[in-house]
Amino acid sequence: MFMSHLFNRRTVLGSMTALGSLYAAAPLLAQTTKIIRIGYQKSSTLISVLKLQGALEKQLAPLGFQPSWHEFTSGLPLLEALNLNNIDFSADVADTVPVFAQAAGAQLTFVAQEAPSPSAQAILVPKDSPLRAVADLKGxxxxxxxxxxxxxxxxxxxxxxxxxxxxxxxxxLTPADGRAAFEKGAIDAWVVWDPFLSAARIQSSARLLADGEGLASYQRYYLSSTRFAEANPKVLDVVYAELERAGLWVKRQPKDAAALLGPFWGLDPAIVEQANGNRSYAVRAVTPERLVEQQKIADAFLAEKLLPKPMDALNVPLFKPTAPSRGARG
Known part of the structure; x- marks a missing residue:
């Protein structure tokens, strides 16, 4: 089974929200309406915006589709669910996650990429920690x-x-377990991404030891199962255009975006605004040139013996959006 040495199927299915009852509500929809099952995690800002605004429901209706929403704890179980055909589309996951999925033979298509956001993930230490440099992490x-x-x-x-x-x-550790361990002093340092990063810095006065500047670009990817991508390119065109629009809106209206997302995430809007300031949210098409760092990531994990064999991280199906940009709207 895909990535069985990291997550078993029960873990994956247990992390999903109401997947078992997905089709229980189907009679409420027109008989001809199809479902696109969208998986996301707490850091999936743009998908969260679209969910809260009801944008995809409106834009997909003319194509006879409606979204259903399924939350996961992190990116790896999200892509395992995609590979197992439990969802059709994955909201943004960190650049590392597709590498593990590809190594396990998952049939995934890269739909979109967010431009680099290196300051949106970091190594944190408690404010009074004696650790002052990454070299101090030894032992x-x-x-x-x-x-x-x-x-x-x-x-x-x-x-x-x-x-x-x-x-x-x-x-x-999952982000939730990591935060608990960090605050209890069970770990000396915590490596995490936004919005968890900004929450720890504001609420716990955590100190930054290093972020991704000059180390890791941190490009996040949106993916579909290849099966769904080949059968429904017009649906993905709509999703791509709405993600682009949402990205522009979040950056142009930071306080409105924070006010919308804060209650949904259970975070103070000030935390959300800081977290959003660390992300580019510049949605763009995936090209071979923009995938170059993926190979570097794959080679790094291979060197740490976390991948079973060398892999070609660049030879992957890429979705080419054809719908006109609606990013400037609204």
């Missing part, structure tokens, strides 16, 4: 989510300091 307990963008950031930061993962005590 320390460091928490992070396995296969997440934070994982690659840590590898890159350690390498620059002349260390490897073998030089630290790695603690694989």
């Amino acid at each position: 320390k307990n460091v928490g992070f989510a396995k296969a997440a963008g934070a994982h690659y950031l840590l590898i890159a930061a350690l390498a620059k300091a002349g260390l490897t993962l073998a030089d630290i005590n790695a603690r694989y």
Whole structure:
């Protein structure tokens, strides 16, 4: 089974919101209406905006489609669900996650990419920590989510300091568990992404040890199952255009976006606004040139023996949007 050494199927299915009752509500829709099952996580800002605004319901209706929404704890179980045909479209996941999916043979199509946001993930330490540089992490307990963008950031930061993962005590933790361990002092450092990053810095006065500048670009990807992409290019055109519009809206109206997302995420709008300021939200088509760092990521994980064999991270199906841009609207 896909990525069985990291997540079993029960974990994946358990992380989904109401998937088992997905079709229970189907009679409420017209008999000819089809469903696009969208998976997302807490850091999926633009998909969250579209969900809250009802934008996809409106724009997909003329094509006979309606979205259904399914929340996951992080990117890896999200893409496993995509590979298992439990969802059709994955909201943004960190650049590392597709590498693991591809290594396991998942049939995924890259639909869109967010331009780099290197400051949206970082290595944090408590405000009174004696640790002052990445080199000080040697022998320390460091928490992070396995296969997440934070994982690659840590590898890159350690390498620059002349260390490897073998030089630290790695603690694989979900964002929620990582926050709890960080505040209890169970870990010496925490590597995490926004909005968790901004929440820890504002609420716990966590101190930045290093972010992704010069280390990891942190480009986030939107993916579809290849099966769905080949059968429904017009649907993906609509989704792509709405993501582009949402990205522009968040950057142009930061306070409105924070006010919308704050209650949904259970975070103070000030935290959300800071987190959104760290992300580019510049949605763009995926091209071979924009995938170059994916190979670097794959090679780094192979060197750490976290991938079973060398892989070509660039030979992947790419969706080419054809719908006119609606990013300037609204």
